[in-house]
Amino acid sequence: MTTQQGPQRQAKSPAGARTLAEELRARPDDDLVALLRSRPDLLNPVPGDLTQLTARLSSRASALRALERLDRFTLQTAEALAALPDASSPAAVRTLLAGPAKVKPHPEATPLSAADRAAVAAALPRALVTLRDRALLWGPDNGLRLVIAAREALAPTAANPGRTGLGPTFAEASTGMSPARLQQLLASAGQPATPDPVTAVAAFTTLLGDRARCEALLATAPEAALRLLDRLVWGPPTGTVPDATRPVTAQDAQSPVEWLLARGLLLPTSPGSVVLPRELALHLRGGRSHRVVEPLQPEPAPTAAPRDPGTVDGTAAGQAHTAVRTVEELLELWGLTPPPTLRAGGLGVRDLKRTAQALETTEQITAFWLELAHTSGLLAPDGEVDEHWAPTPGYDEWLRLDTAGRWTVLARAWLAATRVPALAGTADGKGKQRAALGPELDRTLAPSVRRAALALLAELPPGTAATPADLLPTLRWQRPLRGGQTDPDGRDLREHLVGWTLAEAELLGVTGRGALAAPARALLTAEADPATVLAPLLPQPLDHVILQPDLTAIAPGPLLTPLAQALALCADIESKGGATVYRFSPESVRRALDAGRSAADLRAFLDLHSRTPLPQPLGYLIDDVARRHGLLRVGAASSYLRCDDPSLLNEILADRRSADLRLRLLAPTVLAAQAGPDVVLGTLRSMGYAPAAESAEGDVLITRPDSHRTPPRAAPVPVPDGPPTPDDTLLAAAVKAIRAGDRAATAVRREPAAAAGRQLPRTAAAETLATLQTAVLLGERMWIGYLNAEGLASQRIIDPVKVEGGYVTAFDHHDGELRTFALHRITGVAELDE
Numbered sequence: 001m002t003t004q005q006g007p008q009r010q011a012k013s014p015a016g017a018r019t020l021a022e023e024l025r026a027r028p029d030d031d032l033v034a035l036l037r038s039r040p041d042l043l044n045p046v047p048g049d050l051t052q053l054t055a056r057l058s059s060r061a062s063a064l065r066a067l068e069r070l071d072r073f074t075l076q077t078a079e080a081l082a083a084l085p086d087a088s089s090p091a092a093v094r095t096l097l098a099g100p101a102k103v104k105p106h107p108e109a110t111p112l113s114a115a116d117r118a119a120v121a122a123a124l125p126r127a128l129v130t131l132r133d134r135a136l137l138w139g140p141d142n143g144l145r146l147v148i149a150a151r152e153a154l155a156p157t158a159a160n161p162g163r164t165g166l167g168p169t170f171a172e173a174s175t176g177m178s179p180a181r182l183q184q185l186l187a188s189a190g191q192p193a194t195p196d197p198v199t200a201v202a203a204f205t206t207l208l209g210d211r212a213r214c215e216a217l218l219a220t221a222p223e224a225a226l227r228l229l230d231r232l233v234w235g236p237p238t239g240t241v242p243d244a245t246r247p248v249t250a251q252d253a254q255s256p257v258e259w260l261l262a263r264g265l266l267l268p269t270s271p272g273s274v275v276l277p278r279e280l281a282l283h284l285r286g287g288r289s290h291r292v293v294e295p296l297q298p299e300p301a302p303t304a305a306p307r308d309p310g311t312v313d314g315t316a317a318g319q320a321h322t323a324v325r326t327v328e329e330l331l332e333l334w335g336l337t338p339p340p341t342l343r344a345g346g347l348g349v350r351d352l353k354r355t356a357q358a359l360e361t362t363e364q365i366t367a368f369w370l371e372l373a374h375t376s377g378l379l380a381p382d383g384e385v386d387e388h389w390a391p392t393p394g395y396d397e398w399l400r401l402d403t404a405g406r407w408t409v410l411a412r413a414w415l416a417a418t419r420v421p422a423l424a425g426t427a428d429g430k431g432k433q434r435a436a437l438g439p440e441l442d443r444t445l446a447p448s449v450r451r452a453a454l455a456l457l458a459e460l461p462p463g464t465a466a467t468p469a470d471l472l473p474t475l476r477w478q479r480p481l482r483g484g485q486t487d488p489d490g491r492d493l494r495e496h497l498v499g500w501t502l503a504e505a506e507l508l509g510v511t512g513r514g515a516l517a518a519p520a521r522a523l524l525t526a527e528a529d530p531a532t533v534l535a536p537l538l539p540q541p542l543d544h545v546i547l548q549p550d551l552t553a554i555a556p557g558p559l560l561t562p563l564a565q566a567l568a569l570c571a572d573i574e575s576k577g578g579a580t581v582y583r584f585s586p587e588s589v590r591r592a593l594d595a596g597r598s599a600a601d602l603r604a605f606l607d608l609h610s611r612t613p614l615p616q617p618l619g620y621l622i623d624d625v626a627r628r629h630g631l632l633r634v635g636a637a638s639s640y641l642r643c644d645d646p647s648l649l650n651e652i653l654a655d656r657r658s659a660d661l662r663l664r665l666l667a668p669t670v671l672a673a674q675a676g677p678d679v680v681l682g683t684l685r686s687m688g689y690a691p692a693a694e695s696a697e698g699d700v701l702i703t704r705p706d707s708h709r710t711p712p713r714a715a716p717v718p719v720p721d722g723p724p725t726p727d728d729t730l731l732a733a734a735v736k737a738i739r740a741g742d743r744a745a746t747a748v749r750r751e752p753a754a755a756a757g758r759q760l761p762r763t764a765a766a767e768t769l770a771t772l773q774t775a776v777l778l779g780e781r782m783w784i785g786y787l788n789a790e791g792l793a794s795q796r797i798i799d800p801v802k803v804e805g806g807y808v809t810a811f812d813h814h815d816g817e818l819r820t821f822a823l824h825r826i827t828g829v830a831e832l833d834e
Contacts, residue, residue, distance in 0.1 A: 039135070051764070081154075083155070097293050098112055098116070105288060128144070161237055204264055244272060302465060321538055327406075349433075352424075381710065408534070449497040456471050472495060541558045541559055551615075571584045602622050603622060641684075644669060652684070762828035783832050788825070799811040
């Protein structure tokens with residue numbers, strides 16, 4: 001393990017700052033820039049002043065987003081602060097995390113050595129600095145305060161014990177309990193009576209917090225009662241008990257549960273449930289808030305021996321070349337025969353299977369190549385009425401790049417993509433199968449997990465491979481709250497994403513034999529151009545093939561792109577590997593002739609690029625197909641067949657295989673068909689003929705292989721995971737605007753008390769909210785102006801208790817009772833003169 005790197009300065013708060021807004025006001029501009037960079041949601045829109053900024057960062061949604069981006073120890077520090085009373089010291093936090101030095105920990109807690117305690121003490125200042133820098137923590141060093149939203153999110157309760165497994169404090173759990181019942185609990189616990197409920201709760205809290213007195217009380221408990229407490233100690237802290245609210249005294253207790261209820265060691269939360277008070281749980285745990293405290297980031301420890309980095313780079317480069325060729329082959333295929341899009345978006349199952357067969361791979365891997373082409377902007381729907389998937393004009397631009405440049409385009413798009421191809425074929429929440437290229441494959445967590453996993457690989461020695469099991473502990477430590485939804489097998493989305501990332505990285509050539517390759521390191525760090533690093537590792541493309549007498553051509557290595565495209569037009573790929581085998585057939589030669597090539601063009605092309613003479617069988621094949629090509633002409637009438645050889649038309653007319661075309665002889669050289677030209681062409685070709693399509697002017701129609709392209713399309717934008725990180729220019733301008741607004745807001749002096757008494761206090765809504773939240777924290781009494789539902793104005797003196805959901809709960813001195821005030825009806829707020 002190594003200590004997580006981070007700022008090592010001490011977490012200081014400006015002396016005399018009574019609110020978070022005052023603390024932010026005293027911070028330098030660089031600290032505000034760092035705050036806005038770490039919490040970009042605060043900038044939409046830019047706050048008008050520091051009061052508005054404070055109100056925004058104190059909102060629950062913003063606080064939860066900030067908590068999700070904390071590492072495990074910093075989050076444990078925040079959870080410990082939430083379990084402590086407000087205005088606690090760092091020493092109290094350290095004691096709660098590591099436990100008192102001379103107290104024996106609970107048997108189920110991970111024991112801490114002296115080195116572990118030292119690690120906690122060393123990591124705590126960094127955690128506090130992180131919390132303060134992100135405005136989740138404020139106050140002087142001896143009085144640390146979590147912002148209200150963070151405390152409400154992390155404070156353990158009976159309904160939500162959180163990651164600590166603790167419950168409410170005795171004071172919180174006993175709210176609403178009658179004074180007589182509190183005195184009964186004190187008497188049963190052997191404590192003297194107190195004059196009022198407040199002192200009774202304080203006495204019981206002191207008892208549970210005093211280790212010697214609490215231990216003496218537990219020493220009198222039955223063994224069964226102690227076992228029951230032990231079941232609740234690490235959470236959840238609640239249990240089910242019939243008739244839990246029935247008052248039980250020490251003399252009436254018959255069962256272990258009743259023994260605990262009689263002495264206040266369990267408190268009822270409803271007629272059927274009880275809860276373990278937080279103070280007693282901490283006593284039983286040995287004073288620790290967490291079963292396992294993790295001040296250090298666990299480092300990946302792969303068990304496999306490192307491989308030669310040169311071998312890793314060579315393997316990855318070979319796979320990178322394969323990836324580029326596979327995407328090219330896929331898009332060439334779909335350029336000729338574009339599949340339709342589903343009505344709900346995506347690709348049909350049959351088309352996916354057909355494409356997988358053409359690529360000679362699995363459907364899952366085919367979905368990956370399809371998604372990669374789509375996210376790279378090379379593949380998109382064409383937008384027609386009968387919409388189809390087809391290559392974009394960007395694909396033609398991509399083809400003009402060299403292999404290294406094309407791979408860089410694919411790798412960068414993959415790294416930033418929120419599309420998760422592995423979800424294709426899985427069931428959604430309604431049990432319906434998700435389609436490849438469909439709208440349900442985006443996951444905002446994917447890019448961050450992908451980049452984090454590769455960053456961990458980059459930190460390993462060159463040539464070292466790692467498995468998902470090696471990387472997951474570190475990734476969970478870095479972002480414990482960013483795991484995503486859990487599936488029925490108990491695995492969260494992050495666990496799946498790590499496995500998918502490593503598998504996809506191997507397919508794409510980002511890794512070789514499980515270890516990160518040099519081009520991928522350049523891709524992650526941006527210190528060099530990945531294409532420049534990859535280019536020397538790639539095999540040099542060839543400009544020749546070897547023609548064989550068995551109507552095949554062997555490419556002994558990767559071919560230049562124009563040569564590969566031209567060869568694929570007149571021959572079919574028979575096998576792939578280190579050497580690619582192309583086979584010539586009547587159909588493949590006819591395909592080249594349909595695209596406008598002549599027999600002479602094909603012979604010249606093959607003579608130019610073959611290291612061997614043109615074999616005689618191949619020459620005969622080309623001449624034979626060319627001699628018959630275009631002898632039959634198919635045009636649109638519905639459709640017709642035209643031929644200068646009447647005997648050939650009579651032969652077709654008599655053939656039973658042409659019955660579905662419903663042919664009729666119009667003239668000795670013309671047949672009419674009751675089917676479209678495409679159907680007639682396909683049927684005649686299946687019968688062994690070589691017809692050509694004819695235009696209305698009688699010219700042969702040329703079918704070009706690049707005829708199917710979409711209109712210009714941009715690559716799909718990844719689904720944002722919250723607001724984008726602002727650049728330095730925007731941050732500097734935002735801080736300048738906030739400072740200017742704050743100077744304007746604070747320049748207005750408060751009215752004298754005599755003048756203020758003649759009218760309602762008036763403050764901005766953001767200032768009203770921030771002031772009331774501060775009053776709740778400090779327990780201050782406030783003066784407000786309030787408009788009721790009839791529009792009548794009144795002045796109130798209140799003691800705020802809670803600010804939540806657009807309402808203020810406070811004790812109203814005018815009515816002498818606890819009331820709820822709508823925030824939007826409060827005209828303003830002011831402090832009372834002493």
